[in-house]
Every structure is written in C-alpha cells, then in structure tokens.
Amino acid sequence: MRERLAQLSLRLGPPLGLGLVLGLIGPFGTYDLLPAAARLAYWLAVVSMNWLLADAVLRRVEALAGDRLPAPRLTVPVAGACLAAVPATGVVALANGLSGIGWPGNIAVLFGQVLLLLTAIALPVYNLESMEAQNAARPDPATPEGVSSPHPSSGEKAPQPGVDGLSLFQARLPGPLGGRILCLEMQDHYLVVHHSGGSEMILCRMEDAARELDGLGRRVHRSWWVAADAVIGVEREGQRTLLRLTDDRRVPVGRSFRPDLKAAGWL
Structure with a gap:
C-alpha cells in the first residue's frame, strides 16, 4: 500500500503543483474571469487531466518512433505535444464552458495556447526523465568490468544479481x-x-x-x-x-x- 501511494504521489504531484501555480497567477485571462477558488479548481482539473493525457501520448510516441526521429530529445516531446494538443483542446473547451468562462469562439487560437503549454511542459519533463533513465542505466563504477556481459565465456557462469x-x-x-x-x-x-x-x-x-x-x-x-x-x-x-x-x-x-x-x- 505504501508503494502504491508513493507511485500515485509521483504521478500526480507535478501536475497538481503546476495547476496550483497557474491557478494563483491566472494566465490566459483566467485571473480576471474567475474568482480565486474557481480559478484554482479550473487549473488543477485542466492541468491534471491534460498532463496524464500528454504523458500517455508522449510515451507512445517515444516507444513507436523514438529511434527513428532525428534529435529525439527535441522531436519526441514536440511531436507528443502536437498529438496530445488535439484532445487536450477539447478538454480545455469543455472546462471553459462548464466553468463559466464561455465556449471558445476561436478553436485555432485555443489550440495554439494549449499546444504552447503542452510543449513547454513536455520538453523539460521528457529530457529530465531521459537523463535519469540514462544515469540509471550506467553500471556501478564499483562493479567489476564485464559483470553484465550478455555473452559470458563458456567456462563462466552467467552473472547473477545480488x-x-x-x-x-x-x-x-x-x-x-x-x-x-x-x-x-x-x-x-x-x-x-x-x-x-x-x-x-x-x-x-x-x-x-x-x-x-x-x-x-x-x-x-x-x-x-x-x-x-x-x-x-x-x-x-x-x-x-x-x-x-x-x-x-x-x-x-x-x-x-x-x-x-x-x-x-x-x-
């Protein structure tokens, strides 16, 4: 149970934190359009839903095309943001209508705003996770050389973990x-x-x-x-x-x- 709670906090902590910050500063005119409580609820809901949506799309893009795209640390998060921005725009439009901001009059402008926000989030998050994964993949310097070789010599037993x-x-x-x-x-x-x-x-x-x-x-x-x-x-x-x-x-x-x-x- 403790592990599940830790995994849930790692997954929801960043979007909730970002939603709280955006709720306080009120970008894209929401500071004047919504009272404080409604503004916080709006941004927490929008950021959390779109964060999870973008995370799923980004992982799919990375798995299917991460090795085919040039400069993957740039193109993978940008491609993921572009794909995720389509359904995410629908989420924002629905949130605008339900919150009282009003249904969007110009979908193209709303799409551009959503794409900008998703790209600004996806680029640093993807690159940070990639660097963490790469560092985690590096062998322990104290590990003897060749301990994890996939083809041990015939006279050796396959290496075993601790x-x-x-x-x-x-x-x-x-x-x-x-x-x-x-x-x-x-x-x-x-x-x-x-x-x-x-x-x-x-x-x-x-x-x-x-x-x-x-x-x-x-x-x-x-x-x-x-x-x-x-x-x-x-x-x-x-x-x-x-x-x-x-x-x-x-x-x-x-x-x-x-x-x-x-x-x-x-x-």
Whole structure:
C-alpha cells in the first residue's frame, strides 16, 4: 500500500503543483474571469487531466518512433505535444464552458495556447526523465568490468544479481516467478515482467527494478530492461537497433543507451 501511494504521489504531484501555480497567477485571462477558488479548481482539473493525457501520448510516441526521429530529445516531446494538443483542446473547451468562462469562439487560437503549454511542459519533463533513465542505466563504477556481459565465456557462469536485490524484486510479484526473467517493459507506471513462462504486470518503477536486478542485465531503452543471458543477437532495421532475445522477441535499443551497451560488449 505504501508503494502504491508513493507511485500515485509521483504521478500526480507535478501536475497538481503546476495547476496550483497557474491557478494563483491566472494566465490566459483566467485571473480576471474567475474568482480565486474557481480559478484554482479550473487549473488543477485542466492541468491534471491534460498532463496524464500528454504523458500517455508522449510515451507512445517515444516507444513507436523514438529511434527513428532525428534529435529525439527535441522531436519526441514536440511531436507528443502536437498529438496530445488535439484532445487536450477539447478538454480545455469543455472546462471553459462548464466553468463559466464561455465556449471558445476561436478553436485555432485555443489550440495554439494549449499546444504552447503542452510543449513547454513536455520538453523539460521528457529530457529530465531521459537523463535519469540514462544515469540509471550506467553500471556501478564499483562493479567489476564485464559483470553484465550478455555473452559470458563458456567456462563462466552467467552473472547473477545480488541475493537481496533479487529477493526484493521477486517480492513485488503476486506469486513465484513462472520462469527465467527475460526483460522488463515499462507501460506507464507499471512494468510488464516477461519471463520464459509468460508475462505479468506489476506496479513498479523501472529505476527501482533495474537497481534491484543490477548484475543480471541492463537498461537498453527508456522503456526496456533486458537480462544479459536472454540476448542471442543484434539486428538493425534502418536506423533502429534491436536486441533479439531467446523467445524471439525484438527489443529496441535507445540512442542514448548505445554507447554504454557498446562499451559493455552488447552491441
């Protein structure tokens, strides 16, 4: 329960904080159009709903086209903001009508305002999360070189994570692990644990899971972690780099993760 509350606070804390700030300063004429209480309620509702909407769209854009777009730290959040601005404009129009501000007379102007706000939010948030993911993917400097190599020599056993870390991760699962861990896939604030016996979803941050399973594998993408002994090949599709796993799954490799993976001998 404590973990669920922590995840919920991490998810809702930033939009609620931003909504509170916008409610106090009243941009786009809302300071004069709405009394203080109504203005706070308006901005808290609009920012929270559109933040969650934009977050879902942005993650989808990153998963589908993050490795194909040039300058992804710029183009991914901008593309996500542009796509999310369409339904978000509808949310704002509905909020305006219900709050008494009035239904928008010029949808194009409203769309531009919503797009500007979403872009201003998406750019720093996406880049901050990307840097955190990249830092989390870097191996511990104290870890011996080659400990997470996906292709250990024939005379060596595959590296295993610390017993405490693995136990902590297994405790997150609803039951005993049904097979050998292959990879983890981030879906919103959940993780899908893919193993040789199937897949199951748990509520967990990728950063926490990667830390607990340190030594067994690596982050290869903002949304993917892969076990070292699950990798059987590397494939390329145009500009995309993919890891082929023992279950014939193809996992994308993020651009920002490639240097560390090359240095570790994965690519």
